Amino acid sequence: MEASFKQDNKLNKAERYQTFLTQFAPLIEGEKNEISVLANACAALKEAFDFFWVGFYLVHNGELHLGPFQGSVACYRIKKGRGVCGTAWSEAQTQVVPDVDQFPGHIACSSLSRSEIVVPIIVNGEVKGVLDIDSDQLNTFDETDRIYLEKVVGLLIRELYSPQ
Template identity: 75%
Template sequence: MEASFKQTTTNKEERYHLFLPQFELLISDEQEEISVLANAAASLREAFDFFWVGFYIIKNEQLILGPFQGSVACYRIRKGKGVCGTAWAEGRTLVVPDVDQFPGHIACSSLSRSEIVVPIIANGEVKGVLDIDSDQLNSFEETDRFYLEQVAAIIAKTLYK
């Protein structure tokens, strides 16, 4: 199966509208967690040209690095630590306009400037997080939160029935 997520429109909301049905179709028939998350990271990076996009999966009471696209990343993050650990602990999406201003930010890459972390929630439990970094300040807004929460919900529905 070949799929292309490259888009020509520059309107962010329109790009998400085009992305979501393609993405749901891409992962809808697969149950292997690593495979789904790998293609999710690749399709998000291709569609939106994110600096870094990946997943951390909860195992043994910590976030463990999962599939990602971008430069090397931190292997493990404790609950409540950094942006990812805080999003997990609070069970909510965090939009960080300037990572240097986030108390306890974990700098896996010094090039990361802003970040959004979306928990993947199934049956009321956080299973992991979608982490997206930008090398620019203020890259993420409510539009990203809204649509990336839908991406996380599609992943949860597919993998954690």
């Protein structure tokens, strides 16, 4: 399988996400190996949007543990309620942070990270993990990112965690 997720820069952000979703859905369709699917999700998102860091943290033994990612080295574990990822987990809702230095308790895995979005993966009312995306620029993420990245996570939930 060869797939390119590079997006046409002439498209606006919503159009780029729409194109991404039409490419991404068939990539993961029918795949059930969590690590494999999440690894390809990271690669596809990084290629499509050139994000600074894209990865997953998965709930394990009462903490978020580092899962598949693309980018520089990252924190291994995050406690519930700590940092942007831990807050998304404890509140079970997406966190959009325009300036990570202004976020109380931000965990700086990389000093180059400037803004961040974290989308929880919620299955049957329980957070199973989070999709974490960082930018090396301020104010990168907005409502459009929230809407479409929640759709990406929705596709992942449907493929990985829904009985079929």
